[in-house]
Amino acid sequence: MNQTNHGAIAAGHEKTATAGIEMLQLGGNAFDAATAAVLASFVVEPMLTSPAGGGFLLAHTEAGENTLFDFFTQTPLQKRPRSEVEFRDINLNFGGAIQTFHIGKGSIATPGNILGITQVHQKLGKLPFHIVAEPAINYAEKGVEVGEFSAYCLQLLAPIALSNQDSQQIFAPNGQVLQQGDRLVLKDLAETLKYLVKYGCQEFYTGEIAHELIRDCQQSGGYLTLEDLKSYQVIERKPLVTQYRDRQILTNPPPSSGGILLCFALQLLSQTDLSKLEFGSSQHLELLANIMKITNQARKNSYDSHIYQADIAEQFLSSSNLEIYLQTLKRSPNKWGSTTHISVLDEQGNAATVTTSNGEGSGYVIPHTGIMMNNMLGEDDLNPFGFHQWTENCRLSSMMSPTILLKDGQPEIVLGSGGSKRIRTAILQVISNLLDWKMPLSSAISCPRCHWEDDLFNIEFGVAESTINALQDLGEFPINSWNQQNMFFGGVHTVMKTPLDGIIGAGDRRRCGVFLSC
Numbered sequence: 300m301n302q303t304n305h306g307a308i309a310a311g312h313e314k315t316a317t318a319g320i321e322m323l324q325l326g327g328n329a330f331d332a333a334t335a336a337v338l339a340s341f342v343v344e345p346m347l348t349s350p351a352g353g354g355f356l357l358a359h360t361e362a363g364e365n366t367l368f369d370f371f372t373q374t375p376l377q378k379r380p381r382s383e384v385e386f387r388d389i390n391l392n393f394g395g396a397i398q399t400f401h402i403g404k405g406s407i408a409t410p411g412n413i414l415g416i417t418q419v420h421q422k423l424g425k426l427p428f429h430i431v432a433e434p435a436i437n438y439a440e441k442g443v444e445v446g447e448f449s450a451y452c453l454q455l456l457a458p459i460a461l462s463n464q465d466s467q468q469i470f471a472p473n474g475q476v477l478q479q480g481d482r483l484v485l486k487d488l489a490e491t492l493k494y495l496v497k498y499g500c501q502e503f504y505t506g507e508i509a510h511e512l513i514r515d516c517q518q519s520g521g522y523l524t525l526e527d528l529k530s531y532q533v534i535e536r537k538p539l540v541t542q543y544r545d546r547q548i549l550t551n552p553p554p555s556s557g558g559i560l561l562c563f564a565l566q567l568l569s570q571t572d573l574s575k576l577e578f579g580s581s582q583h584l585e586l587l588a589n590i591m592k593i594t595n596q597a598r599k600n601s602y603d604s605h606i607y608q609a610d611i612a613e614q615f616l617s618s619s620n621l622e623i624y625l626q627t628l629k630r631s632p633n634k635w636g637s638t639t640h641i642s643v644l645d646e647q648g649n650a651a652t653v654t655t656s657n658g659e660g661s662g663y664v665i666p667h668t669g670i671m672m673n674n675m676l677g678e679d680d681l682n683p684f685g686f687h688q689w690t691e692n693c694r695l696s697s698m699m700s701p702t703i704l705l706k707d708g709q710p711e712i713v714l715g716s717g718g719s720k721r722i723r724t725a726i727l728q729v730i731s732n733l734l735d736w737k738m739p740l741s742s743a744i745s746c747p748r749c750h751w752e753d754d755l756f757n758i759e760f761g762v763a764e765s766t767i768n769a770l771q772d773l774g775e776f777p778i779n780s781w782n783q784q785n786m787f788f789g790g791v792h793t794v795m796k797t798p799l800d801g802i803i804g805a806g807d808r809r810r811c812g813v814f815l816s817c
Contacts, residue, residue: 313815355370377691505525
């Protein structure tokens with residue numbers, strides 16, 4: 300972590316961050332940097348994101364305008380008989396937890412990443428798009444060395460990387476998935492990006508690429524049709540706004556779930572005087588466990604069935620609804636996510652926080668493009684009512700929560716995380732660490748985390764054994780104590796304005812995060 304006065308970026312890979320910094324050095328703004336970084340991440344973080352995935356970018360402009368660009372994946376316009384759908388399960392072992400995901404052409408939702416990030420750039424960027432895309436094309440053409448975290452991801456997702464010949468040619472050209480130190484070369488993707496720069500990203504939705512994708516989906520068990528691609532639109536939304544302590548928080552609004560559940564948990568936490576607790580104590584972790592548990596219960600009771608209701612944010616975060624769960628809190632005794640995140644601040648006061656994902660990847664690569672399609676219809680958290688039960692032509696609800704904290708109307712903290720269900724709990728803890736416990740940024744991100752899921756309280760390595768024993772003695776909930784820090788608990792890449800108008804930042808080491816400045 301170091302301080303700068305011009306601009307800075309925190310991201311999940313050094314080359315992702317470098318692409319962004321190059322734009323700032325060329326006179327671009329935070330949105331040029333974010334666009335370049337996202338495009339680069341498609342190349343250097345291919346098991347986490349893709350042009351064929353989905354995401355969100357929260358923008359705060361120097362003029363004080365706040366916009367959430369929703370380019371997450373969309374459910375198809377129509378279904379087909381389940382017997383015709385290619386949809387199979389895989390189990391991924393994190394070492395401390397096993398998660399089941401589903402892949403195949405029947406897991407593919409309508410993608411938004413490439414259209415979304417180019418629309419953000421068209422509206423808010425300064426530099427020509429061909430300049431912004433240049434780092435990504437260069438990385439793909441010349442190849443990049445597989446680092447420690449990328450090698451871990453490839454090994455974890457080997458069942459997907461090895462699922463067919465096209466993906467094997469990319470990720471396992473010699474018969475086994477690439478290892479740390481090997482070189483990942485994506486010449487097909489480089490050519491695809493050049494093509495899209497020259498002819499426009501709509502070619503992905505209406506041109507030869509689109510027709511190839513749809514032909515394979517219709518012939519081999521996918522839901523997507525050409526009309527799904529042609530009708531897809533980026534949605535510009537007003538961010539969800541809440542107050543925590545003396546900061547205004549901007550985050551991802553409904554129909555996505557992560558932002559509103561983060562706000563709900565922060566509202567519960569705001570009712571507690573943390574000065575009476577010791578950080579990392581059994582009482583502190585018990586409080587977090589109960590807040591996470593209660594938030595999950597509130598989601599089940601009064602959110603999931605109403606996500607497309609026009610006033611759901613007001614209803615869910617209303618004082619009357621919160622009071623029900625506050626009483627529950629007062630009565631309480633005192634997983635992989637193939638997602639990556641980028642945070643940017645520039646000296647003009649522009650802020651961009653963007654989270655994108657490809658799920659785990661469907662295993663299907665559009666021939667000759669180097670692009671693996673998403674598997675968003677195969678993620679259980681995006682399909683709470685069961686697989687193949689989705690409503691047609693609806694934006695899927697995501698846990699992605701790109702977030703900005705404003706102080707006196709100006710962006711102070713820009714953050715977000717990868718990590719599926721752990722996104723909102725990771726961000727919750729970092730915000731609390733910064734505002735409640737007054738931690739330095741690096742400590743706020745690196746200290747151990749916890750997460751409640753499926754009636755199990757996961758505690759990351761680094762928490763004192765005596766604290767874990769004290770929680771176990773309470774007998775309130777089962778505990779899974781991890782023996783290492785792990786990407787399971789997210790990757791909160793953060794940049795932050797200092798009181799003297801400098802910019803500091805930190806990348807989350809759980810996902811080999813990087814901070815660069817200029």
